[in-house]
Amino acid sequence: MKVHILGASGGIGGSARTTSLLIDDDILIDAGTGVGELSLAAMQCVDHVFLTHSHLDHLACLPFMMDSVGAARGRPVTVHAQPATLEGLKAHLFNGVLWPDFASVPTPQAPFMLYETLNVGAECKIGARRLRSIPVNHAVPTVGYLIRGSTGSIAFSGDTTTTDEYWRVLNACDDLKHVIIELSFLDKDEQLARISRHMCPRLLAEDLKKLKAGPQVHLTHLMPGAEDELMTEIARHVPRNTPRRLMRGDILEC
Ligand SMILES: [Zn+2]
Ligand SMILES: [Zn+2]
Numbered sequence: 001m002k003v004h005i006l007g008a009s010g011g012i013g014g015s016a017r018t019t020s021l022l023i024d025d026d027i028l029i030d031a032g033t034g035v036g037e038l039s040l041a042a043m044q045c046v047d048h049v050f051l052t053h054s055h056l057d058h059l060a061c062l063p064f065m066m067d068s069v070g071a072a073r074g075r076p077v078t079v080h081a082q083p084a085t086l087e088g089l090k091a092h093l094f095n096g097v098l099w100p101d102f103a104s105v106p107t108p109q110a111p112f113m114l115y116e117t118l119n120v121g122a123e124c125k126i127g128a129r130r131l132r133s134i135p136v137n138h139a140v141p142t143v144g145y146l147i148r149g150s151t152g153s154i155a156f157s158g159d160t161t162t163t164d165e166y167w168r169v170l171n172a173c174d175d176l177k178h179v180i181i182e183l184s185f186l187d188k189d190e191q192l193a194r195i196s197r198h199m200c201p202r203l204l205a206e207d208l209k210k211l212k213a214g215p216q217v218h219l220t221h222l223m224p225g226a227e228d229e230l231m232t233e234i235a236r237h238v239p240r241n242t243p244r245r246l247m248r249g250d251i252l253e254c
Pocket of ligand 2: 159
């Protein structure tokens, strides 16, 4: 299994792209502005999109992708998300005002897109890959994912502040190779991190104590412009086995 990092920033500007991960060539986790890095041919291969939550930085390119490849694909893209996220998409995005309702366009019988409700905590099998959604702790209902390939697993937190369930599920996984966790705000903005339910280095360092040693830890969703300072702060809190910064273009394999 290969996970190609298309976007790993908390915002845009210069080379920064927002959250999107491509699993092999057919599954996207989130559809932030990183999706714009894919060629048209690569976009056409995406059969499944698993969303973590409804915030725009995680799905901004989903409407454009559907518009660009919907007609050429000849079969729908399945969008998997928990009920609150799907309701948000239907009411506020694919609502015929901001963008066409691609779940009924061009016809309700053969639409460009299908909605599939995630059973949070359950596992969804796509070919040889199994994706388990894990509830995390963010400003809107959000899940992370444990993605299991045939020879190892990769975990992605989505957006979250302090969480227990994510680490509990990860600690029970016996072939975990890579852990991706968000880090958004500097320690001076801890109050903002708490209110918006993101991580700052101090909160993350406390949370990382819940993870059993073993997997490589990667940091994502860093605020644009604050990346170097965030990495300095986390290195101060976690001087040994300091997590690395996840970069756009990285490929994690297992
Ligand atoms: Zn968010
Ligand atoms: Zn976000």
